[in-house]
Amino acid sequence: xxxxxxxxxxxxxxxxxxxxxxxxxxxxxxxxxxxxxxxxxxxxxxxxxxxxxxxxxxxxxxxxxxxxxxxxxxxxxxxxxxxxxxxxxxxxxxxxxxxxxxxxxxxxxxxxxxxxxxxxxxxxxxxxxxxxxxxxxxxxxxxxxxxxxxxxxxxxxxxxxxxxxxxxxxxxxxxxxxxxxxxxxxxxxxxxxxxxxxxxxxxxxxxxxxxxxxxxxxxxxxxxxxxxxxxxxxxxxxxxxxxxxxxxxxxxxxxxxxxxxxxxxxxxxxxxxxxxxxxxxxxxxxxxxxxxxxxxxxxxxxxxxxxxxxxxxxxxxxxxxxxxxxxxxxxxxxxxxxxxxxxxxxxxxxxxxxxxxxxxxxxxxxxxxxxxxxxxxxxxxxxxxxxxxxxxxxxxxxxxxxxxxxxxxxxxxxxxxxxxxxxxxxxxxxxxxxxxxxxxxxxxxxxxxxxxxxxxxxxxxxxxxxxxxxxxxxxxxxxxxxxxxxxxxxxxx
Numbered sequence: 001x002x003x004x005x006x007x008x009x010x011x012x013x014x015x016x017x018x019x020x021x022x023x024x025x026x027x028x029x030x031x032x033x034x035x036x037x038x039x040x041x042x043x044x045x046x047x048x049x050x051x052x053x054x055x056x057x058x059x060x061x062x063x064x065x066x067x068x069x070x071x072x073x074x075x076x077x078x079x080x081x082x083x084x085x086x087x088x089x090x091x092x093x094x095x096x097x098x099x100x101x102x103x104x105x106x107x108x109x110x111x112x113x114x115x116x117x118x119x120x121x122x123x124x125x126x127x128x129x130x131x132x133x134x135x136x137x138x139x140x141x142x143x144x145x146x147x148x149x150x151x152x153x154x155x156x157x158x159x160x161x162x163x164x165x166x167x168x169x170x171x172x173x174x175x176x177x178x179x180x181x182x183x184x185x186x187x188x189x190x191x192x193x194x195x196x197x198x199x200x201x202x203x204x205x206x207x208x209x210x211x212x213x214x215x216x217x218x219x220x221x222x223x224x225x226x227x228x229x230x231x232x233x234x235x236x237x238x239x240x241x242x243x244x245x246x247x248x249x250x251x252x253x254x255x256x257x258x259x260x261x262x263x264x265x266x267x268x269x270x271x272x273x274x275x276x277x278x279x280x281x282x283x284x285x286x287x288x289x290x291x292x293x294x295x296x297x298x299x300x301x302x303x304x305x306x307x308x309x310x311x312x313x314x315x316x317x318x319x320x321x322x323x324x325x326x327x328x329x330x331x332x333x334x335x336x337x338x339x340x341x342x343x344x345x346x347x348x349x350x351x352x353x354x355x356x357x358x359x360x361x362x363x364x365x366x367x368x369x370x371x372x373x374x375x376x377x378x379x380x381x382x383x384x385x386x387x388x389x390x391x392x393x394x395x396x397x398x399x400x401x402x403x404x405x406x407x408x409x410x411x412x413x414x415x416x417x418x419x420x421x422x423x424x425x426x427x428x429x430x431x432x433x434x435x436x437x438x439x440x441x442x443x444x445x446x447x448x449x450x451x452x453x454x455x456x457x458x459x460x461x462x463x464x465x466x467x468x469x470x471x472x473x474x475x476x477x478x479x480x481x482x483x484x485x486x487x488x489x490x491x492x493x
Contacts, residue, residue, distance in 0.1 A: 008177065010149040011176075038101075067187070067188065078198075081202070174202075264295065288369070289358040372471065391435075410470035
């Protein structure tokens with residue numbers, strides 16, 4: 001029974017760690033900084049727990065104490081589910097991303113990790129009967145714990161996170177640890193039984209709450225690749241009802257007018273109409289990043305001859321677009337569930353327009369899509385006179401534009417003509433806002449007579465004055481640039 005306890009504790013630890021990334025994502029993103037903090041703090045907590053557990057086991061080698069340690073770990077795990085939202089809301093924006101992530105990880109995950117780290121050395125002491133077999137005993141128990149961690153990793157990554165909400169996963173894990181506590185020491189059945197009932201009820205009420213919220217227009221769900229919030233709201237200034245999608249901190253990633261699903265509700269998506277200016281006779285469009293499918297829906301409704309391929313890595317995102325954002329089947333729309341770079345490596349198609357909409361959160365930018373090598377793949381998938389339109393978040397000038405300048409330099413390696421448009425205010429160089437970068441090989445478009453198009457063209461920016469080395473597969477310091485951006489924007493507030 002003790003071996004089963006160790007196995008379950010090892011599995012619980014990895015489930016907590018992987019679920020932790022989903023818990024932090026809406027508030028802090030999923031950047032390298034977040035993953036580094038999460039892994040580093042949990043490893044430090046395990047080290048402390050191993051030292052503490054070994055010392056305690058030498059003084060009090062009793063199964064009763066081990067059972068209590070595991071039961072405390074169960075309650076610490078449930079505590080994450082109970083406190084995560086208010087802890088992260090309190091900490092968000094209080095300091096740099098590095099500091100906030102470390103403090104949040106310590107507050108939420110360190111207690112459970114320390115307690116679970118105590119289990120293996122304590123179990124070794126309890127199983128040690130003959131000093132001649134100390135190494136064999138320790139090796140066997142640590143191997144069982146590691147196998148449990150492997151099972152927990154695949155269970156969380158392939159099953160639980162894709163099918164069960166983050167809070168429910170934590171309560172299920174807590175209930176599992178109660179069972180592990182009973183396996184370590186079957187006494188104190190009443191306390192463990194009460195704990196098991198409480199955690200089971202917590203799972204039930206969490207699921208009921210999620211269902212109740214969804215009926216009222218709020219959805220908090222985990223897809224295979226993201227934690228996604230969907231809710232109804234009203235457009236500022238007009239009070240027009242909208243449905244919003246959020247996958248990370250700092251704003252919304254997609255939105256739709258409830259009364260007109262094909263209209264463009266998010267300002268930056270309206271600038272994708274620049275495709276008409278650069279390629280008025282466009283026939284094929286590639287969209288990298290589906291999200292709520294805002295522009296593909298608009299394009300299907302307004303460009304009757306256009307064929308659209310959308311590459312969206314996350315099938316859960318596409319499912320949400322179908323159920324909550326009025327995405328319908330259309331013979332002119334093809335959806336490819338694949339990583340954008342892998343698709344670019346394989347495709348033989350040539351597109352008149354490529355829309356790159358995968359940089360919508362400055363905390364979580366896929367670096368492998370911003371390098372010279374990635375841009376070369378985009379160029380090879382583009383028709384000779386085609387255009388690429390890229391949405392990114394930065395400031396045109398000042399302290400928050402290093403990512404923009406590096407991305408501009410990267411596109412400059414493949415395209416002779418590059419123009420950038422500031423979505424909100426081209427006159428404020430220090431404003432952090434959506435920028436639309438247009439890259440092409442020509443020819444230069446003609447003057448447009450469309451009034452809306454002229455307004456967008458008036459938002460054109462001059463080329464960056466300072467030169468920054470382009471990103472490459474070998475060296476792409478995306479996380480450093482976006483971390484500097486968060487430091488400076490936080491201090492500006």
